[in-house]
Amino acid sequence: MDSNDVSADLAHVLYTKEQIQEKITELAAQIDKDYEGRDILLVGVLKGACMVMADLSRALHSHVTMDWMAVSSYGSGTTSSGVVRILKDLDSDLMGKHVLIAEDIIDSGLTLSWLKSNLQSRGPASVEVCAMLRKPDAAKVNLDVKYVGYDIPNEFVVGYGLDVAEKFRNLDCVATIAPHVYQ
Numbered sequence: 001m002d003s004n005d006v007s008a009d010l011a012h013v014l015y016t017k018e019q020i021q022e023k024i025t026e027l028a029a030q031i032d033k034d035y036e037g038r039d040i041l042l043v044g045v046l047k048g049a050c051m052v053m054a055d056l057s058r059a060l061h062s063h064v065t066m067d068w069m070a071v072s073s074y075g076s077g078t079t080s081s082g083v084v085r086i087l088k089d090l091d092s093d094l095m096g097k098h099v100l101i102a103e104d105i106i107d108s109g110l111t112l113s114w115l116k117s118n119l120q121s122r123g124p125a126s127v128e129v130c131a132m133l134r135k136p137d138a139a140k141v142n143l144d145v146k147y148v149g150y151d152i153p154n155e156f157v158v159g160y161g162l163d164v165a166e167k168f169r170n171l172d173c174v175a176t177i178a179p180h181v182y183q
């Protein structure tokens with residue numbers, strides 16, 4: 001193994017590339033069925049949603065357009081406060097559109113709860129959420145999430161868009177990180 005190999009920094013793989021792709025196929029089939037005859041506007045939140053956006057959009061058979069938002073959540077360190085600032089807004093007008101937010105992970109749910117009501121205020125026909133991962137034990141708000149890939153324990157995970165200091169986003173699996181990465 002190369003001395004700079006990323007796998008040396010991982011503790012435990014929660015979901016492999018194959019398990020993630022299998023889940024994407026399953027979610028896409030359900031979404032195609034639910035949105036039959038309607039176009040979907042996929043909204044991704046940068047940067048974490050890059051992988052779920054790329055994979056979900058390609059697995060869907062429905063007509064899809066894609067748009068991106070960048071937000072910053074004010075809070076101490078790694079905890080979300082629910083106070084959100086828009087760094088990059090959508091290019092699209094949401095009026096009458098069926099919006100599906102593609103998310104990497106739902107932790108407290110505060111960011112998504114803010115985002116959902118923000119998008120809802122722009123006159124779309126509908127707003128739903130598809131998140132690859134969710135931490136049910138970390139939930140601080142009751143959030144209606146129509147499509148969820150996997151519910152995971154309340155642990156910090158990386159890969160499939162998720163990062164530590166911008167690293168690990170490119171992993172095709174979801175994993176916990178080894179203690180030496182934090183030190």
Ligand code: XMP
Nearest residue numbers: 080106107108109110111155156157162163
């Ligand atoms: P809230 O708490 O508002 O925050 O649901 C969601 C955002 O927090 C980040 N997040 C993580 N990032 N590993 C990460 O790399 C994690 O385990 C994790 N949990 C939350 C992420 O940006 C998500 O959109």
Ligand code: MG
Nearest residue numbers: 047048162163
């Ligand atoms: Mg992040």
